[in-house]
């Protein structure tokens with residue numbers, strides 16, 4: 494919230510926030526319901542009061558070191574679809590990124 498308010502204040506000169514969009518990977522350790530609860534708890538009384546929290550949830554993505562395939566997969570199934578290797582290297586899915594702030 495501190496990052497959002499600092500960036501929004503610099504961009505909007507105090508205008509109220511309308512929406513925040515964040516991208517959350519399933520391996521980030523962030524529980525989306527908890528994130529929403531925290532936002533709804535922190536927003537009242539400040540510039541983010543009344544703003545929507547938009548959450549884009551991603552799937553884990555891996556690069557196979559054996560055949561080079563880049564693939565998305567559901568949590569718990571990390572096999573390369575091309576060669577069945579289980580040595581995939583995580584390239585996305587552990588992120589929590591603030592994508593945009595709408596004022």
Ligand SMILES: [Zn+2]
Nearest residue numbers: 557560573576
């Ligand atoms: Zn592979």
